[in-house]
Amino acid sequence: MAGAATGSKDMAASRLLGVFREHGYDGASLAELSKATGLGRSSLYHHFPGGKEDMAKAVFDHIHEWMEISALAPLREPGDPAERLQKMINAIDRYYVGGYERCLLGSFVLGGSRGRFQPQLKSSFSGLIKALAALAVEAGASQEQGFERAEEAVVQIQGSLVVSGGLDDPAPFRRVMERLPRLILGRS
Amino acid sequence: MAGAATGSKDMAASRLLGVFREHGYDGASLAELSKATGLGRSSLYHHFPGGKEDMAKAVFDHIHEWMEISALAPLREPGDPAERLQKMINAIDRYYVGGYERCLLGSFVLGGSRGRFQPQLKSSFSGLIKALAALAVEAGASQEQGFERAEEAVVQIQGSLVVSGGLDDPAPFRRVMERLPRLILGRS
DNA sequence: GTCTATAATAGGATAGAC
DNA sequence: GTCTATCCTATTATAGAC
Numbered sequence: 001m002a003g004a005a006t007g008s009k010d011m012a013a014s015r016l017l018g019v020f021r022e023h024g025y026d027g028a029s030l031a032e033l034s035k036a037t038g039l040g041r042s043s044l045y046h047h048f049p050g051g052k053e054d055m056a057k058a059v060f061d062h063i064h065e066w067m068e069i070s071a072l073a074p075l076r077e078p079g080d081p082a083e084r085l086q087k088m089i090n091a092i093d094r095y096y097v098g099g100y101e102r103c104l105l106g107s108f109v110l111g112g113s114r115g116r117f118q119p120q121l122k123s124s125f126s127g128l129i130k131a132l133a134a135l136a137v138e139a140g141a142s143q144e145q146g147f148e149r150a151e152e153a154v155v156q157i158q159g160s161l162v163v164s165g166g167l168d169d170p171a172p173f174r175r176v177m178e179r180l181p182r183l184i185l186g187r188s
Numbered sequence: 189m190a191g192a193a194t195g196s197k198d199m200a201a202s203r204l205l206g207v208f209r210e211h212g213y214d215g216a217s218l219a220e221l222s223k224a225t226g227l228g229r230s231s232l233y234h235h236f237p238g239g240k241e242d243m244a245k246a247v248f249d250h251i252h253e254w255m256e257i258s259a260l261a262p263l264r265e266p267g268d269p270a271e272r273l274q275k276m277i278n279a280i281d282r283y284y285v286g287g288y289e290r291c292l293l294g295s296f297v298l299g300g301s302r303g304r305f306q307p308q309l310k311s312s313f314s315g316l317i318k319a320l321a322a323l324a325v326e327a328g329a330s331q332e333q334g335f336e337r338a339e340e341a342v343v344q345i346q347g348s349l350v351v352s353g354g355l356d357d358p359a360p361f362r363r364v365m366e367r368l369p370r371l372i373l374g375r376s
Numbered sequence: 377g378t379c380t381a382t383a384a385t386a387g388g389a390t391a392g393a394c
Numbered sequence: 395g396t397c398t399a400t401c402c403t404a405t406t407a408t409a410g411a412c
Contacts, residue, residue, distance in 0.1 A: 045406095
């Protein structure tokens, strides 16, 4: 049953994600994590003996699972590359609610907790880049071109979330979502 | 004498910047802010009666000043657009130490303190975009094209800092620095 | 597995002497 | 303008009953 977002622990991870997304790692207090999950402090420690750090780890697992199932799986299916890419773009767009929601990965990279979660961050970013690069190669790019396009795509997604947040305007994110197909598949 | 980074208050702001950059707003404790500036807690409150929030505001002023003098002023000088842009790119590259240092603006956008500093963030990002857009227009782009290129440039700078941080590899930032001239001035 | 209660500490902020 | 000492609160974390 690996994959479905069910089970109370996965449910909790989803709520915890919301809090970390909004407040960052350091800004997320146990009080809010408790309120968001509906679990008392002691229950949280029962499920996550390592405290906040364990909770964040569970959130990374949750995100990893989401990324594999919702974003990367379509890229690996058979069929038209453009259609498969669009599925992924739609998933990302929903995930960030059209640019109104922040990225937990970015938040953890730029916040004070980078060192603590560097392996998870590295794994997430490189997994995403690799999957996009493979699609670009399939669409006709060389290995090197494919990697460059994929890296630039992830750079633009992350950057647009920062800029949209800074300007308090989802338009930059939206514009990136629109130009992703040409960026990955080439200027056809 | 507006401009030179002298005076003990500006000196303090520079040290405070370092701490906020490394730990984020919530992660920066008074203990570290005190240690970094060499000022005791009470001295900090003497200079910044509003506490941490005042310190962050001073850091924003410091950044604003740096941006005007080191990054934007070259864009507005007379002379060859490509050379002026390169001056700005070099300033940014030094500022982020080739991709090894994080961006305070991005950190505040993605951290839990966005709401508190939204006006400063908005002003910084839109000032940067406007200045780059003007240069692009001067180099032959239409108003609309100029704005689009400038926005994409800021998106790529911010995104590359996130991705470089996540991968623990400055290469993505370096690659963005290299393609900025073509991005802003057009594919000539 | 969840709760109440409580410990232990770190954090932000202030008072008052110098 | 800086220091020592202190206060208050929020925060993380644990103990032990149910």
